[in-house]
Amino acid sequence: MENNLSLISEKLIEKNNYIIVGHSIPDGDCIGSMIGLYLVLLKMNKKSIMLLEDPVPPIYHFLFGSNMILKPQDISKNDFENIIYLDCSDKNRVGESVADFLNDKRYIINIDHHATNELFGNINLVNPEASATAEIITNLIPLLNVDITKDIANALFTGIVMDTGSFQYSNTTSETLKIASYLIDSGVEQEKVRINLFESKSHKEVLLLRKSLQSLKVSSDGKIAWMQLSIDDIKELDVKDLHPEGIINHTRSIKGVEVGILFRETSPGIVKVGFRSKSAIDVAQIAKKFGGGGHEKAAGARLEGRLDDVKSKVLNSVKEVID
Amino acid sequence: MENNLSLISEKLIEKNNYIIVGHSIPDGDCIGSMIGLYLVLLKMNKKSIMLLEDPVPPIYHFLFGSNMILKPQDISKNDFENIIYLDCSDKNRVGESVADFLNDKRYIINIDHHATNELFGNINLVNPEASATAEIITNLIPLLNVDITKDIANALFTGIVMDTGSFQYSNTTSETLKIASYLIDSGVEQEKVRINLFESKSHKEVLLLRKSLQSLKVSSDGKIAWMQLSIDDIKELDVKDLHPEGIINHTRSIKGVEVGILFRETSPGIVKVGFRSKSAIDVAQIAKKFGGGGHEKAAGARLEGRLDDVKSKVLNSVKEVID
Secondary structure (H helix, E strand, O other), X not given: OHHHHHHHHHHHHHOOEEEEEOOOOOOHHHHHHHXXXXXXXXXXXXXXXXXXXOOOOHHHOOOOOHHHEEOHHHOOOXXXXXXXXEOOOOHHHHOHHHHHHHOOOOEEEEEEOOOOOOOOOOEEEXXXXXXXXXXXXXXXXXXXXXXXXXXXXXXXXXXXXXXXXXXXXXXXXXXXXXXXXXXXXXXXXXXXXXXXXXXXXXXXXHHHHHHHHHOOEEOOOOOEEEEEEOHHHHHHHOOOOOOOOOOOHHHHOEOOOOEEEEEEEEEOOEEEEEEEEOOOOOHHHHHHHOOOEEOOOEEEEEEEOOXXXXXXXXXXXHHHHHO | OHHHHHHHHHHHHHOOEEEEEOOOOOOHHHHHHHHHHHHHHHHOOOEEEEEOOOOOOHHHOOOOOHHHEEOHHHOOOOOOOEEXXXXXXXXXXXXXXXXXXXXXXXXXXXXXXXXXXOOOOOEXXXXXXXXXXXXXXXXXXXXXXXXXXXHHHHHHHHHHHHHOOOOOOOOOOHHHHHHHHHHHHOOOOHHHHHHHHHOOEOHHHHHHHHHHHHOOEEOOOOOEEEEEEOHHHHHHHOOOXXXXXXXXXXXXXXXXXXXXXXXXXXXXXXXXXXXXXXXXOOHHHHHHHOOOEEOOOEEEEEEEOOHHHHHHHHHHHHHHHHO
16 A cells, blocks of 8 residues: 555656546546546646546535536547546446546556446555555655645535544544644635535425425335336426435434435436435445445445336335344 | 643542533434543442433444433432533533532533633633534543543544534544544454444434425525424324424535525424524524523524414524524
């Protein structure tokens, strides 16, 4: 680990131009790590761009640099020699259009914290002990002789906060908190970050939570809680493009519930199913049965069928696993 | 500060018996600090008891030592010579029955983080820079030559988490995060703490949130959001004894909202009003107008009158302050 940290820093100093990429459906750690490293490379006078398949979710628009993240179709000429993959366990995680765009011989730098990382880089910095890729980037910066500005600090702090559930998930180590402490000393604008991440929901998002809670059910043994949003609910609230961030967590918040589920009919006959585990159950395995995937405690799948049929199929499967 | 830290540690080592008290309607920092210090004194072979006017809220029952917190009526003989006030800005914060119980000459040790602390102790350790009283206690322990056990770490970590909104409020300093890091190294059981604090709500609490959200209103300028729970709602859900923890925060979570309010009719003609501010508005001042009080960003008051009358009176007053 330590070796690669200094090897990677030497490479970053040595080379001159970079495409920074992250995974499709980007989360806070992906966005925060990309922007953090991009701003550092900018201070090092390196030519670099950031590239994502999917749009930056609005809650991250407050981060300085978020509007400099490009899509493949934004770029006409592609003469960058080095690619930095961030927060991607394999090369395909960037999504199809970005993967096509990158599809030729380039020098690959791979920085990630997923234990499943396939070590696909010419050089790899993969630390599964790190709570977030942003934690690794923060450790890299002193070796690049760059001072952390408040904009860099905001981006990296956001990455860590989002991947640790505000330092509540078990991936939060004493090292994570030390790094967060260092970022605060480097100028994180805490109120700005908090308001943008947690206190800037649209009125419609709150109405969507209300609608979801109206459907809340708990199994007779108290171990499964689920909510549903039908396509009619979504049309009624006019929230087709809204990702129901955080709503599913209300299922897991109930005492005794081991698995929380949100069934969301995104179009007639298509149901997206989100899974959350509180502790012992591995929901990634459950999601996998239905062609999905994810992490042990947060996973998802996309099923075809009527909402009621999907519900009974999935609930039976979860019951089996719990029993 | 530093001086008092070592002075207090010397006193704690020198003296032999203690009553540890906290404020009425105790919160996580109050409970966590009391238990943390109690377990430390236990390891120092000091005779000590913990005393509170109000019951320990159920979410803190998981903390080892929480069932050793007594009420004044539990104690027949009172021959303790020293009182340690924790998290109390003045002596009356302990509540009437505890204040009566303590009402004679004793040596007073006052440990707190409120800037308004009246320094009423024979010796005072008041640090408004600390996010929580539990942060101060953590700093005190090394001077007492006691090793932090996992039970002590869980209690103090809980105090800090609850007073900083999971390290999101602006009172979270780089020092706070370093102290939290040290507690994790000392054995905090993170999953246990997270599940008990945030994922152990009763089904009824979630139904209460749902009922509250059904009444959500936002002012035409988008700066005030409010919800209400009538006495009929509370009776219907059979939640008279349930404190609607965290529900009010959903008002503040909406973009643009500066002040969030929850009106809760606790009995016919009595309305408890909770205020939350997102940033610039000092809601303690607003609550004060109605005979209440609190902090700049979280305050409350108890008003007499019909729910609708109280609502219009309070909303007008908040509007005036915002304009």
